[in-house]
Amino acid sequence: MKKTKTLWTMTLMLGAALLLAACGSGSGSSSTGSKTVANKDKPVVWFNRQPSNSTTGKLDMAALSFNKDTYYVGFDANQGAKVQGEMIKSYIEKNIATIDRNGDGTIGYVLAIGDVGHNDSIARTRGVRTALGTAVSKGGAVNSAPAGMNSDGKSKVVKDGSLTVNGKTYKIRELASQEMKNNSGATWDAATAGNTIGTWASSLGKQIDVVASNNDGMGMAMFNSWSKENKVPTFGYDANSDAVAAIAEGYGGTVSQHADVQAYLTLRVLRNALDGAKKGTGIETKDSVGNMLAKDTFVYNEKQRSYYAMNVAVTADNYKDFTESTKVYEGASHQLSKSKSPEKKVWLDIYNSSDNFLGSTYQPLLKKYAKLLNLNVEFIGGDGQTESNITNRLGNPSEYDAFAINMVKTDNGSSYTSILKQ
Numbered sequence: 001m002k003k004t005k006t007l008w009t010m011t012l013m014l015g016a017a018l019l020l021a022a023c024g025s026g027s028g029s030s031s032t033g034s035k036t037v038a039n040k041d042k043p044v045v046w047f048n049r050q051p052s053n054s055t056t057g058k059l060d061m062a063a064l065s066f067n068k069d070t071y072y073v074g075f076d077a078n079q080g081a082k083v084q085g086e087m088i089k090s091y092i093e094k095n096i097a098t099i100d101r102n103g104d105g106t107i108g109y110v111l112a113i114g115d116v117g118h119n120d121s122i123a124r125t126r127g128v129r130t131a132l133g134t135a136v137s138k139g140g141a142v143n144s145a146p147a148g149m150n151s152d153g154k155s156k157v158v159k160d161g162s163l164t165v166n167g168k169t170y171k172i173r174e175l176a177s178q179e180m181k182n183n184s185g186a187t188w189d190a191a192t193a194g195n196t197i198g199t200w201a202s203s204l205g206k207q208i209d210v211v212a213s214n215n216d217g218m219g220m221a222m223f224n225s226w227s228k229e230n231k232v233p234t235f236g237y238d239a240n241s242d243a244v245a246a247i248a249e250g251y252g253g254t255v256s257q258h259a260d261v262q263a264y265l266t267l268r269v270l271r272n273a274l275d276g277a278k279k280g281t282g283i284e285t286k287d288s289v290g291n292m293l294a295k296d297t298f299v300y301n302e303k304q305r306s307y308y309a310m311n312v313a314v315t316a317d318n319y320k321d322f323t324e325s326t327k328v329y330e331g332a333s334h335q336l337s338k339s340k341s342p343e344k345k346v347w348l349d350i351y352n353s354s355d356n357f358l359g360s361t362y363q364p365l366l367k368k369y370a371k372l373l374n375l376n377v378e379f380i381g382g383d384g385q386t387e388s389n390i391t392n393r394l395g396n397p398s399e400y401d402a403f404a405i406n407m408v409k410t411d412n413g414s415s416y417t418s419i420l421k422q
């Protein structure tokens, strides 16, 4: 009697389990694998825009540690900012004989700012100002606010710096800087930068000796519309292919943020979590097919749950090594076995489908790694302005096994995690 009852209970339980597995998606969960996983427990990776307060820069740890399989992948913004600033400074030093176009003893530069609330953009503005001696401190950090027009050197946001080369001292002035935001609110806007350089050039003329930009998208827009013709060195960030190629035509330089390493890490942390593999597999230690990253290409900060790729200056001296910006990292170019790492579905968004770096460098790399890691990635492209335009397309998270998120605004982590918690 007891045996029959137990058998009956077991049959009932099995039936219920099968039913659950079949309906799977009904209640905030999915079952593409052998067991049902609730959406709130699925792997999440934030990339390129780190969950943080856009005013203070403070990290949003609730988003960064949403569940045990949540990470951020980006690059070391401070190290990169230093690289960019020093690259510009050393260019000025090396070209001191010709750089001062009007010979007034002042090296004037203009600066295109990407997004005043984005940690990467803030760091780069600080890096340029620190290296060139134009930084002013505010609340213990370098003020990163746009100076607007500063041809008279009276701005409170920056100050005049000085640089001594070959016994002669030059003044360095940030003549103008502005956030490149278009009328609808999209930041890092290349078209706005292309127009703004025209406005700057018509009022500042030969005072402009150097053009600096928080990224290559804006940098190349300024180069193509003005600086190339006027032979004014222009510096960006990202090492997009077009910018690297332009170094041969006078673009001053750029910085590689190791997009090959970042795109790999973005999908790799998801793959590891989906496989239940040990953290760091294929990253710090070789995976079964030999993939691994070199130690000097990234750092991992456990407290911040963040992987940061390292940055390298790309100049006339080494640009030939960087012409293929969408080439996969050689040490991590082996396909995983489909039996050990079966295909999984990933939802991935890019905050602005027309962002130069993400569109022309990062996304092509993601596509290549998706194949190698057996991930079926669905790409969602945003308009760069409205978070809901993207979150609305995360209507059925149960259809996916993992999520890769690139927010419009770094404050908005909870707009995504709240959907996964439902």
Ligand code: BGC
Pocket: 048, 049, 114, 120, 188, 214, 215, 216, 217, 237, 238, 355, 356, 357, 358
């Ligand atoms: C890149 C920019 C890009 C931004 C998007 C930055 O890391 O350097 O080019 O526009 O990310 O979030």
